Amino acid sequence: MSDLNQLTIAEARDAMRAGKMSSQELTEACLTAIEGAGALNAFVHDSADLAREMARAADQRIRAGDGAAMTGIPLGVKDLFCTRGVTTQAASRILEGFTPQYESTVTQNLWDAGAVMLGKLNMDEFAMGSSNETSVYGKSVNPWKVDDRELTPGGSSGGSAAAVAADLCLAATGTDTGGSIRQPAAFTGTVGLKPTYGRVSRWGTIAFASSLDQAGPMTKTVRDAAIMLGAMASVDDKDSTCAEIPVPDFEAALTGDIRGKKIGIPREYRMDGLSDEIDALWQKGADMLRDAGAEIVEISLPHTKYALPAYYVIAPAEASSNLARYDGVRYGRRATLGQGDGIVEMYEKTRAEGFGAEVQRRVMIGTYVLSAGFYDAYYNRARRVRALIKRDFDQAYADGVDAILTPATPSAAFGLGDMAQKDPVEMYLNDVFTVTVNLAGLPGISVPVGLDGQGLPLGLQLIGRPFEEGELLNHAYVLERAAGFASKPARWW
Known part of the structure; x- marks a missing residue:
């Protein structure tokens, strides 16, 4: 072989x-x-x-x-x-x-x-x-x-x-x-x-x-x-x-049988900025699942628009807490200290040279939203929004939906460096279709389904019920077989 x-x-x-x-x-x-x-x-x-x-x-x-x-x-x-x-x-x-x-x-x-x-x-x-x-x-x-x-x-x-x-x-x-x-x-x-x-x-x-x-x-x-x-x-x-x-x-x-299963299409995921190619691929994916015997239904996840703001409060808050352990004392890098430098200077210098700009940004955001004056205004409010997002999914599953089909990303792969000089929020928007799954603690899978006009791969996301990865994988298996994606990158490296 x-x-x-x-x-x-x-x-x-x-x-x-x-x-x-x-x-x-x-x-x-x-x-x-x-x-x-x-x-x-x-x-x-x-x-x-x-x-x-x-x-x-x-x-x-x-x-x-x-x-x-x-x-x-x-x-x-x-x-x-x-x-x-x-x-x-x-x-x-x-x-x-x-x-x-x-x-x-x-x-x-x-x-x-x-x-x-x-x-x-x-x-x-x-x-x-x-x-x-x-x-x-x-x-x-x-x-x-x-x-x-x-x-x-x-x-x-x-x-x-x-x-x-x-x-x-x-x-x-x-x-x-x-x-x-x-x-x-x-x-x-x-x-x-x-x-x-x-x-x-x-x-x-x-x-x-x-x-x-x-x-x-x-x-x-x-x-x-x-x-x-x-x-x-x-x-x-x-x-x-x-x-x-x-x-x-x-x-x-992986039985390949999804006859009678109900697949939800959330109307809130049809948002501004979604490319026509991905929207068409999404519709094609729904058609593939329908042809396999599933019922396609439109659902509402009304708090979707608050997911990114909630995520970018909760995630940096937890990061600022988790990354506090990297202080130059117990393990990892310790900055070279000058004469007269104390423990505060050691912390400052070690973290300044040890953490990159994006990590520093998120730690500072997280520390800010957890501070005494802003804890209720930001962190607690984000936690309440998170509970509402989870409730949206719970309601959809209670109404009989077996899985939810969405785009995986708002675009195909972009050029390295394309977003480096832009507002960081531009980069964060790449997570618009995925963060809800983490906030709700649900299983999700991305499956390659086609190529865009340039020849770059595009994926669709399926979201399943909690701890029912087997059923989610079976839906993904059906989608994968129907799409027949077999493209590979041409070797240039």
Whole structure:
């Protein structure tokens, strides 16, 4: 078999079980692809020796008949997940040189299942960004290209999306606080699943906004997302927000039958600025689901227009609290101090040189909205709006809706640097279709459905009921099969 790195998880699993190839061969193919893809800047910390060791162990496990679905599958890991003995920086200068002596629950679950770690992936600093331009490692580049420009792979899981789209790994871990799995997936023609809040443990994943963050798989197909989520998810006593709900067989839920299911189309998502191409794709997606036997109904989510303002109060508030631990005292970077400098100067200098501009901006916004004079005016009001947004979804599901179909992004991938000089709010608007899902704690998935006029991928988003990822994945599976998206970026790197 040639081009092993282009296989899906399901294809590789079946081939290894049939003895047609080994995990070592598959891993070497991915490592070779990574070496030749420096222009994408997707992988930022190398763990090739560890990958080879893990692949050998996986092959032994498969030969012994003890292989799980993910055994021997080479993965990329977003730099937000703590990995024992491998540098973890959250793409920030302030965590320079930090090497955890423990493993995040998500990555431990994957290694227990026999998966192989190829290395750590680029991202926006502390997951704060929508373009992968705030990283201390420099920008990651989308493998899709239509002209001379370098395009964004999206953010914050931009390195994960670029690596999967370019076949540098079979799949990757991502995290999603306001769309950071789904938006990059849409920009790169890949599948990105954000599970229900509490389905996947957050322990050992560096926090951005603790009530919004959720880890999930970024894969080449919906089936792969189902397989990988089954390995990532678990009950975890170390995370008090992790739900004590058994993990079902998500792959078994992919029946391809959605006859009689009710799909909601929220009228509030038809907003100003939505491109004609994406609106037409949205209608096409609804037609595909209708042709598969689903009933398409218009629904109302009346508080949608308040989602972005509420999100950009709550998320920075939680970030300012979480990032207070990076002070130059216990671990990570400490600034060089001058004679006579005290602890206050150490804090100021360390944070000024350790945090990038976007992180500083969000920490300052968060500190402001939590301050005594503004707590009720901003933070408490945003929390009340969040409850109303969740209630909108609860009402839609109570009325019999099984899933909700929306665009994933307001546009295709834009050029790197295009928004750098603009008002930051312009960048924040990229999250307009995704933040509601995080505020309500719901599962959401982005599925590639077509190309725009330039030839760039476009995705649609499906939103499901809480803890019903199996049903959501089945809807996505039907949409994926109907769309028949098989385009790949032409190799230029």
